[in-house]
Amino acid sequence: MLRLTAERMGSLLARRAAMPLATSSARMASHGHEVATTVDMSKPLYYDRKDTPLPDRAYKDVLDTADKGLKQKEKGPWGQLSKEEKIALYRIMFCQTYAEMKQPSDEWKTVMGGIFILLGLTGLIVWWQSIYVYPERPRTFDEEWKAKQLKRMLDMRINPVEGFSAKWDYEKGQWK
Amino acid sequence: MSLQKPLMRGMLGKRLRFHLPIAFSLSLLAAIAFKYAVTEPRKQAYADFYKQYDATKEFNAMREAGIFESVRPSEE
Numbered sequence: 294m295l296r297l298t299a300e301r302m303g304s305l306l307a308r309r310a311a312m313p314l315a316t317s318s319a320r321m322a323s324h325g326h327e328v329a330t331t332v333d334m335s336k337p338l339y340y341d342r343k344d345t346p347l348p349d350r351a352y353k354d355v356l357d358t359a360d361k362g363l364k365q366k367e368k369g370p371w372g373q374l375s376k377e378e379k380i381a382l383y384r385i386m387f388c389q390t391y392a393e394m395k396q397p398s399d400e401w402k403t404v405m406g407g408i409f410i411l412l413g414l415t416g417l418i419v420w421w422q423s424i425y426v427y428p429e430r431p432r433t434f435d436e437e438w439k440a441k442q443l444k445r446m447l448d449m450r451i452n453p454v455e456g457f458s459a460k461w462d463y464e465k466g467q468w469k
Numbered sequence: 470m471s472l473q474k475p476l477m478r479g480m481l482g483k484r485l486r487f488h489l490p491i492a493f494s495l496s497l498l499a500a501i502a503f504k505y506a507v508t509e510p511r512k513q514a515y516a517d518f519y520k521q522y523d524a525t526k527e528f529n530a531m532r533e534a535g536i537f538e539s540v541r542p543s544e545e
Contacts, residue, residue: 455514
């Protein structure tokens with residue numbers, strides 16, 4: 294019985310281990326600009342956040358010659374900038390627009406799925422524990438004992454004004 | 470296009486002037502409601518209980534049920 298349970302748990306763990314790997318690779322594929330080198334956290338960082346609009350630095354901080362030329366043109370009157378140039382300047386400063394940030398994703402399905410799988414696993418563990426770990430059931434839970442306990446509480450007049458014994462009719466010997 | 474100058478100061482005062490009277494009156498209402506829904510009926514319940522309470526009769530009933538250790542049920 295123990296070996297059978299371990300096998301079941303083993304297959305469940307394999308499925309659980311494979312799932313986050315699959316989803317993380319999917320997420321990595323969508324992020325083309327993620328770098329593998331370590332980030333210097335002492336310098337201002339760039340971030341895309343819906344709640345904090347203006348990041349600590351521009352998105353592109355190393356500009357090639359075309360972008361440098363554009364930045365020079367930005368110092369002049371903006372009416373002279375074409376629509377494409379304005380968009381290019383925006384994309385130098387920011388990675389994603391608010392519309393892009395707000396795009397819904399399917400992450401909630403992964404989260405809910407993970408929650409349910411783990412809940413199920415916990416349920417199995419608790420069930421196994423209830424059979425192999427729990428001590429003997431106390432005698433105070435037997436129906437006969439509980440009936441005697443109830444009668445004793447009524448005899449002692451527990452909470453006779455508004456509570457327990459107030460609901461018992463002592464003349465008729467039944468609940469009110 | 471010229472925008473209207475935004476609100477620069479006095480925001481906390483404005484919020485308090487709106488919310489504090491509401492907060493105080495709702496709390497007062499909650500206290501009054503609790504008094505008349507809970508404490509008054511409870512006082513009445515206790516008064517009614519003790520109006521018809523015979524302590525000796527209750528004691529003897531409890532004694533016969535055998536819950537006391539100082540007095541055993543009256544063996545007949």
